[in-house]
């Protein structure tokens with residue numbers, strides 16, 4: 135039985151986590167299947183953006199599967215986090231095509247970390263987000279302590295991580311944790327519209343912009359040097375020729 139479905143429509147891959155009875159919690163099978171889905175979407179030249187969502191009206195992902203935790207040693211716990219980071223969370227964060235999380239309910243623990251690994255986030259009005267790990271005697275292990283402060287700032291991130299409390303979609307929007315909030319019934323349509331707005335732009339430039347923003351040393355001299363290099367590489371592309379010609383000829387570019 136698979137816990138992942140992939141649909142494709144007009145250059146957009148829609149990946150749905152389908153483990154609704156367990157609120158789409160991430161067990162090793164879900165993580166492996168998601169990883170495989172992203173590997174195949176990366177290789178598919180017809181796909182230019184990805185939307186990641188959860189099935190059902192209640193949860194995006196209610197976290198890592200807690201039922202797999204009892205009995206794990208410190209070394210096994212570390213290996214679990216390391217494998218998940220490498221195989222899934224970092225793969226999404228460094229994906230060369232834009233990835234949008236369509237958050238359709240609870241995004242907790244590993245679920246919020248999964249949304250944070252995506253490049254953009256849209257939440258349904260019923261969504262609730264949090265990192266409750268300290269209430270279980272753990273800390274976030276799939277990038278939560280690293281990515282959340284980058285998105286909402288250290289103070290707000292520490293408030294969420296240390297209190298283990300959830301915030302609602304409105305607060306997530308106010309804090310910049312999500313880019314937009316819409317009624318649940320409009321969520322997928324809004325995510326598709328966002329992807330379509332992005333896909334009007336030059337594919338090579340989109341990949342270069344993602345690589346520069348996601349560069350591990352962003353903000354440091356190496357990050358500025360990487361941006362310069364990416365900027366230069368755009369000049370050699372047919373996308374660049376088309377984009378500039380279209381502007382000068384007062385027409386829409388055809389990428």
Ligand code: COA
Nearest residue numbers: 155156157159196197198199200201240242243244266267
């Ligand atoms: N891991 C494993 N199973 C989970 C899960 C998780 N992270 N989150 C939910 N489930 C399971 C529940 O055990 C339950 O299974 P059951 O029907 O076989 O008993 C099912 O999903 C439905 O969840 P339930 O708790 O009954 O729904 P609820 O509406 O009462 O509560 C939540 C929803 C999200 C508040 C609650 O499920 C929850 O707190 N989940 C854990 C969140 C968490 O701590 N995540 C971080 C993990 S590191």
